[in-house]
Amino acid sequence: MPPRPKFAKKEILDAGLAILRKYGVSAVTAREIGSYLNSSSRPIFTVFENMNEVLEGIEQSAREIYSGYIQRGLQQELAFKGVGQAYISFAINEPKLFQLLFMKKLPDDMALSKILPEIDENYQTIIHSITEQYPVANDDAITLYRHLWIYSHGIATLCATSMCSFTEQEISDMLTEVFKALLIERMAGKSK
Numbered sequence: 001m002p003p004r005p006k007f008a009k010k011e012i013l014d015a016g017l018a019i020l021r022k023y024g025v026s027a028v029t030a031r032e033i034g035s036y037l038n039s040s041s042r043p044i045f046t047v048f049e050n051m052n053e054v055l056e057g058i059e060q061s062a063r064e065i066y067s068g069y070i071q072r073g074l075q076q077e078l079a080f081k082g083v084g085q086a087y088i089s090f091a092i093n094e095p096k097l098f099q100l101l102f103m104k105k106l107p108d109d110m111a112l113s114k115i116l117p118e119i120d121e122n123y124q125t126i127i128h129s130i131t132e133q134y135p136v137a138n139d140d141a142i143t144l145y146r147h148l149w150i151y152s153h154g155i156a157t158l159c160a161t162s163m164c165s166f167t168e169q170e171i172s173d174m175l176t177e178v179f180k181a182l183l184i185e186r187m188a189g190k191s192k
Helices: 009-023 028-034 042-046 051-074 079-093 097-101 112-119 123-131 139-162 168-191
Strands: none
Touching: 009 028, 009 051, 009 097, 028 042, 028 051, 051 079, 051 097, 051 123, 079 097, 079 123, 079 139, 079 168, 097 139, 112 139, 123 139, 139 168
16 A cells, blocks of 8 residues: 655645745755655655656646736736736746746747747637727737737846836836837738
C-alpha cells in the first residue's frame, strides 16, 4: 500500500506559488517547497511524479490568478481598455507571476499572429469585447488587439521589472491615446 500523502496537492502548489511570488521561478525547488512546509522534499513526490509536474501546476495556478484580473477588466464599461489596464495591473501586483507567464522565451518559429492565442486563454473573449463595443470586423479586432497588446506589454514589462512606474491615470491616458489612434487609422483605411 502506497504511503498516505502528508500534504494535499493544493498545499504543495500554494507553497510553490508563495515561493514564486517572492523569489521568482528559479527559487521553486522541491527542497524550498519542503522547507516552506516544514518538511523534507520527499512528501512532494508522493503527490507529484516530478518537479516538472509541480511547476506545471504552479503555472496553471498563476494563469488562474491572471484570468481573474482579465475577467475584472472585461467587466469595465470599456471592456477592451479594462483588459489592458488589468494586464498592466497584474504585472504591477504580481511581477514574478507576470514574468513566468509573459516574459519567457517562446519557440523561435512562432509567428506574431500565433503568440496571443498561445499565451492567453482569454484571447477569444478579448476579441469579442472589441467587436461588441466598436464598429470593427473580427480581422480588425485581431489587429487592434495585437497592436495594443504589444504596447500594453511594454508598459507591463517596465512595471514588472521596476524600470518605471506609472499612475493609474497615466496608464489610462496612454492606452486611450494609442487605441484612439489605431481605431481612427483602421476606420480611415476602410473608407478609402
